[in-house]
Amino acid sequence: MSAGRTGHAGRAGDAQPVLEVQDLRVELDTPRGTASIVNGLSYSVAPGETVAVVGESGSGKSVSVMALLGLLPAHARVGGRALFRGRDLLAMGEPELRQVRGDGIGMVFQDPMTSLNPVLTVGRQITEGLLAHGRVAGGRQARERAAQLLADVGLPDPRAALGRFPHELSGGMRQRVVIAIALSGDPALLIADEATTALDVTVQAQILELVDGLRAEHGTGVVWITHDLGVVAGTADRVLVLYGGRCVEDGGVDDVFERPAHPYTQGLLGALPQLHDGPGGRRSELVAIAGAPPPPTDLPPGCVFHPRCPVRGDERCALEQPPLVPVALGARPDGTAVPHRAATFHDTAPGTGGAGS
């Protein structure tokens, strides 16, 4: 096994990252004051690797990727660096970004209806990008390629689908079209923001399988933004847990799920109803986290989670921001090493001491 879950050549630890985000910051002026939405986020994505970014509403997960793609309103203040194949996305002008967005980075957002143009046929929306980026010689070849892409994403009768309008397709089929468009530029990096959230679970399963197959085949790096921990467990090699615009924990997916080190991650996993509770398990109380996430205009000082933290903190939690530091040697599902890190002053990690993993 290799970078990623199945068979792509090259190990994640060794390969040159497709994307390297360094100290990303996003601020926005609002009527209620300055909102600090992303506060120093750093991560990298190797070819063929799936990195999941999880968090609740207001954690900054969506804004962090929109910043990379230059999709935020002009008055947003974006800081840090984001190297895509060695070039800083945040320093690029609009023409350059436009080139990268269609031809190197593919994007899939939550609602396929807002990503697609309702008055253009599906075929036109795919061929437009192919022609604009000079990937095909002419209209005829573009249509051939478009039909092939639709077949790749599993749309039944792809030739007929080229002549359809988005409203004639179901939600799952529309999201397949969006993925076909994202893949039309043979992207090195695919960014999926809540891409399956609006879909039913059976359709979600089809889409997850599809994206994972493409990742394994082409060695695409994938950034998967979601609030759904189940989706993360099934797709990710590595996980970043965001809270209040900061990464509070990251590591290999098994390490984070089986030995969560940050009280927030522990809380999230404890709050989750389980499908496979043991008999009578349903009578057990869910361990809820008290309160609600802080608004980005009013982040608490110190550790962002301390006002809701169930672990009795000392004054330090309220005053000092805990750095993201390694709590254990960790690994991806393929066995390659990746540190398991958490930003907490508490030594709460079950198993970090003696479990030897």
Next chain:
Amino acid sequence: MSDVLVRARGLQVHFPVRARGLRRRRTGEVRAVDGVDLEIRRGETLGLVGESGCGKSTLGNALLRLVEPTGGRVEFDGTDVTALRARELRALRRRAVMVFQDPYASLDPRATVGQTVAEPLRVHGLHPGAAARAARVAELLELVGLDPAAAPRYPHEFSGGQRQRVGIARALAGEPDFVVCDEAVASLDVSVQAQVLNLLRELQQRLGLTYLFVSHDLAAVRHVSDRIAVMYLGRVVEVGDADAVSTRPQHPYAQALLSAVPLPDPAAERRRERIVLRGEVPSATRVPSGCRFRTRCPRAFAPCPDVDPALQEAEPGHRAACHLHGVVGTPVPAEQRGPA
């Protein structure tokens, strides 16, 4: 007193589809709920799961007669709800209530929280007099874990989870017996969703409530339910004890649905075999003949287009509408049979 509080028999809700133009000619119908038999026992939570468009919300609405059934009947505590007149219906509205999905849309932004919670009291003439009503509102807010001092505040001052608590307080104002929770936690964050699920359970134990918990989230349904019913294309295709349905689903659709639910456990996810269904859910205007799942079923065989399967016992207390458990049901007239 029967141990069944709510019973649906052959319940149908069909919506007409009309052509454009002046005459609005009726061209077909959407069979949103299409012959549902269901019993909800006193004090239990029945979970109702299914994917978008399967008719689960319409069924919940029809049980409360918030939409008019076009066929079959609903009994609430022994009374035929479908035959009630306006005055009697109002009495039902006090005893059978709904908690809605979106706490942002279901609260009047211009009414204070206190006014919102007091409204059912006024409508039903309960706790007459301003002082008595205010006392009852305070009691209700406290019951759902809100500060009674919050009564003069407006919905926008509350978070999503707190708003959902207000919606629950309003639903409980008239001391109902039966509560339909329609995607009641779907729009909440995980950490807040757990608070509301815990609250619903605690209230059930304290007040002896009966719940129909309608949701697309199988894990949440599994967590709160005593029994689970699975819907597909307007019909309940499986119903049984929550443990049994979630660990040993009998209907091929229920099996596919459960296998598709992502588990928050990386090791389990890697071991897992998914049943990925072919194709799309057929339109509820063109329901396949016989078994309505047969066009996508990996195990369809000869009788499926010809006999509409009835719910039958697959194991004690666990029923499925599938011919794999024996061909039982209503034969389809030859001229209405579709291709296999």
